[in-house]
Amino acid sequence: MKIVVCVKQVPDSTAKVVVEQGRIIWGDAPLVINPWDEYAMEAALQQREALSGTVTAVTIGDESARETLRRALAMGADDAILISDPGLVNLDTQATAQVLAAVIRKIGAVDMAFFGRQAIDGDAGLVPAQTARLLGWPALTLASVIKVEGGSVHVERGIEEGRQIVTAKLPAVFSMTKDFGEPRYPSFMGIRKASRVEIPAWSLAGVGIAAPVSVITWPEIINPPSREITCEYITGSNPDEIAEALAAKILAEKVL
Amino acid sequence: MGASTAYHLALRGQKNILLLEKDEFFGQEATGRCAGGVRYQFSTEINIRLSLQSLPMLERFKDELGQEINFRKCGYLFVLTSPKDVKIFQHSLELQHGLGVKTEWLSADEIHNRLPLMQFDDALAGSYNPEDGLVDPNSVVMGYVNGAQRMGVQCFNKVEVVGIQTEGGKIVAVDTNQGTIATRTIVNAAGPWAGMIGQMAGVEVPIIPYRRQIITTTPLAEIPQDFPFVLDFAQSLYFHREGEGILTGMSNNNEKAGFDQSVDEKFEMINMEAAIARLPCLEKAGLLSHWAGLYEVTPDAHPIYGKTPVDGFYLVAGFSGHGFMHGPISGKLMAEYILDGNFQSLDVSMLDLARFKEDRQMREYNVV
Numbered sequence: 001m002k003i004v005v006c007v008k009q010v011p012d013s014t015a016k017v018v019v020e021q022g023r024i025i026w027g028d029a030p031l032v033i034n035p036w037d038e039y040a041m042e043a044a045l046q047q048r049e050a051l052s053g054t055v056t057a058v059t060i061g062d063e064s065a066r067e068t069l070r071r072a073l074a075m076g077a078d079d080a081i082l083i084s085d086p087g088l089v090n091l092d093t094q095a096t097a098q099v100l101a102a103v104i105r106k107i108g109a110v111d112m113a114f115f116g117r118q119a120i121d122g123d124a125g126l127v128p129a130q131t132a133r134l135l136g137w138p139a140l141t142l143a144s145v146i147k148v149e150g151g152s153v154h155v156e157r158g159i160e161e162g163r164q165i166v167t168a169k170l171p172a173v174f175s176m177t178k179d180f181g182e183p184r185y186p187s188f189m190g191i192r193k194a195s196r197v198e199i200p201a202w203s204l205a206g207v208g209i210a211a212p213v214s215v216i217t218w219p220e221i222i223n224p225p226s227r228e229i230t231c232e233y234i235t236g237s238n239p240d241e242i243a244e245a246l247a248a249k250i251l252a253e254k255v256l
Numbered sequence: 257m258g259a260s261t262a263y264h265l266a267l268r269g270q271k272n273i274l275l276l277e278k279d280e281f282f283g284q285e286a287t288g289r290c291a292g293g294v295r296y297q298f299s300t301e302i303n304i305r306l307s308l309q310s311l312p313m314l315e316r317f318k319d320e321l322g323q324e325i326n327f328r329k330c331g332y333l334f335v336l337t338s339p340k341d342v343k344i345f346q347h348s349l350e351l352q353h354g355l356g357v358k359t360e361w362l363s364a365d366e367i368h369n370r371l372p373l374m375q376f377d378d379a380l381a382g383s384y385n386p387e388d389g390l391v392d393p394n395s396v397v398m399g400y401v402n403g404a405q406r407m408g409v410q411c412f413n414k415v416e417v418v419g420i421q422t423e424g425g426k427i428v429a430v431d432t433n434q435g436t437i438a439t440r441t442i443v444n445a446a447g448p449w450a451g452m453i454g455q456m457a458g459v460e461v462p463i464i465p466y467r468r469q470i471i472t473t474t475p476l477a478e479i480p481q482d483f484p485f486v487l488d489f490a491q492s493l494y495f496h497r498e499g500e501g502i503l504t505g506m507s508n509n510n511e512k513a514g515f516d517q518s519v520d521e522k523f524e525m526i527n528m529e530a531a532i533a534r535l536p537c538l539e540k541a542g543l544l545s546h547w548a549g550l551y552e553v554t555p556d557a558h559p560i561y562g563k564t565p566v567d568g569f570y571l572v573a574g575f576s577g578h579g580f581m582h583g584p585i586s587g588k589l590m591a592e593y594i595l596d597g598n599f600q601s602l603d604v605s606m607l608d609l610a611r612f613k614e615d616r617q618m619r620e621y622n623v624v
Contacts, residue, residue: 030518067521074543185474185542188528195525 001053005044005114006100007037009061009068010121019223033068036116038183039176044114045076054078066199073194074186085204087211095212097130102209115175132173140172144179257572258445259400260587266407268591273409278416283397286447289549294581295332295388296357299348299621304355306582313584323399325391331484332388337378338490345383359385374535420456427568443570448550450573459564462612463574464513465550474542475500492624493530504531517548551577556617561604
C-alpha cells in the first residue's frame with residue numbers, strides 16, 4: 001500500500017492572528033503542522049500498520065516547512081518531500097490541488113492520499129476534493145472510519161445529518177475528521193530518526209508542471225469587528241452556593 | 257513571588273495592596289513553566305535555611321489556604337560522576353546534617369539498586385533526601401492569589417508595568433498600560449524581568465534571564481510510582497515521574513541570555529539523546545509536550561531581598577532556579593521587611609542588592 005499524506009504548515013492554534021496594514025500576521029507564534037493533518041497522519045499510519053506499505057508526507061512551502069515534515073516523520077512517516085518553488089506563492093485551493101495532484105502522480109502508484117479535513121488558517125476544506133477531482137479519484141471526505149478490503153475501501157463519513165457509509169475503489173482521496181481517533185505523539189525514536197532524514201525538495205520543474213495560476217484573490221483583508229464583552233464573576237461562600245448562583249444566572253439569561 | 261508577598265502582607269493586616277500581572281493569567285511565566293521541584297539539598301547555609309522554612313510552609317499549605325498543591329515527597333537523588341562534585345557534595349552533606357537536614361549519602365552500588373532502569377555505570381556516589389519532592393506550581397500560585405483576594409488584595413491581570421515614577425529618590429507612582437497608580441511602595445517580584453523593572457526606577461538589578469526547557473513523555477509502564485527526582489549533576493540533566501510518564505530537562509550551558517521562550521529543538525535533541533542514554537526506556541516514549549521558561553539568574557546564584565537605593569522600591573527576585581520552592585518563605589520575609597523594617601523569620605540581610613558592589617557574594621553550587 002503506497003500512501004501519501006498532504007500536510008500544511010500553519011500558525012499555532014494559540015496564535016493571535018490579526019490583520020495589520022492589509023497583511024495577516026501572527027506575531028512570534030510558532031509554525032506547526034496543521035492539527036487536522038495529524039489525524040490524517042494517524043489514519044495513514046494505521047493503514048500502513050494494517051496493510052503494510054509506506055507513508056510519504058508531502059507539503060508545499062519554504063524551507064521552514066521542513067519542520068512540519070519532520071513532525072510527520074517523527075510520528076512515523078517513512079519519507080517526506082518538500083515542494084518548494086518561487087512560483088508557489090499565494091496559492092488558492094485549486095492551485096494548491098493542481099500541485100498536489102501532480103506530485104501524487106509523480107510519486108506514482110499511490111493507493112491512498114490523506115488530508116486533514118481543512119487547514120486551520122484558510123479553513124476552506126476544499127483541497128482534498130479538488131485534488132481528487134484532478135486525479136479522477138473518489139473523494140472520501142470527512143472520514144472517521146476506514147476499512148480496506150481488497151481493492152475497495154469502506155468509509156464512514158460524519159455529516160450533518162448523521163453518519164454515512166460509502167464504498168469506493170482505490171486509489172482514493174480521504175479527508176479525516178477527529179472522530180477517527182487521537183493522533184499519536186511522536187516518539188523519541190521517531191524524533192531522532194526525523195532529525196537525521198534528508199528531506200528532498202522538488203521544484204515545479206521537478207514535479208513537471210508550470211506555476212499554477214490562482215483564480216481567487218483576496219482584495220481586502222480586515223479584522224472582524226470587535227465585540228464588547230462584559231464579564232461577571234459569580235461568587236459565593238462555597239462551591240454549592242456558587243454553582244446554584246451560576247445555574248440561576250444561566251436560566252435567567254435563557255442560555256439553556 | 258509576587259502572589260506570596262501580597263498574601264503575606266495582607267495576612268499581616270496591610271491594606272491597599274495591588275498585585276499586577278502583565279499576562280492574562282497568574283503564574284504563566286517562570287513559576288508556571290518550572291518543573292515543580294522542591295528540595296533541601298543545597299550547598300550554602302542560607303539556601304538550606306530558606307528550604308527549612310519554605311518546604312514546611314508548602315506542607316501546611318492546604319490547611320492554611322484551603323488549596324491542594326499535590327506535594328509528593330519522591331525525594332531528590334543527585335547522581336555524581338566527577339570526583340570534584342563528590343568532594344563538594346560531601347561538604348554540603350555535612351552542612352545539611354549540621355542544620356538538621358537528613359540527606360543520605362549513597363554509594364554507586366546503592367544508586368544502581370535504587371535506579372535499576374537507569375544507566376549510571378559512571379556513578380561515583382550520590383546524595384538523596386526523601387523529604388525533597390514535587391509540588392504543583394499553578395496550585396501554589398492560585399492558592400496565594402485566592403488567599404490574598406479573600407483578604408482584600410486587588411489582583412489584576414493584563415496590567416503591564418511600563419514605568420516607575422520617583423521624586424527625590426522616593427517612589428511616587430507606577431505607570432501601567434492601564435494607567436498610573438499613585439503609591440509609595442513597589443515590590444519588584446518580576447523574576448526574569450526584574451532587571452527591566454529595576455531600570456524603570458533607575459536601579460541596576462543584576463538579574464539575567466536564561467532559557468531552560470522541559471520535555472514530558474507519554475506513559476511508561478516501567479516507571480515505578482516511587483521513582484525519585486533524579487539529577488545527573490555533571491550534565492545538569494534531570495528526570496522525574498510526571499503523570500504516568502517522565503519529565504526531563506537539561507540546562508544548556510551555551511544558552512545566551514535573553515527572553516526567548518520558544519523551544520530550541522536542536523538542544524531538545526541533545527536533551528533527548530542524553531536522557532535516553534541514562535534512561536533507555538525513553539526511546540520508545542512519545543513526546544507528550546515540551547516548553548521553555550526562564551531562569552532569573554544572579555551572579556552568585558542567590559536571590560536578592562530587600563531595599564534598593566530608591567526609597568520604597570523593594571526587590572525579591574533572582575532566585576536562579578529556586579524561586580518556586582523558596583517562594584512561600586520569601587513572601588513572608590518581604591512582608592516582615594516592609595512592615596517591620598527587618599527580616600524576622602530568617603536573617604537574609606546578607607542577600608541584599610548591595611552585596612554585588614561590596615564583594616559579599618556567595619556561590620550556590622547545586623544549581624541545575
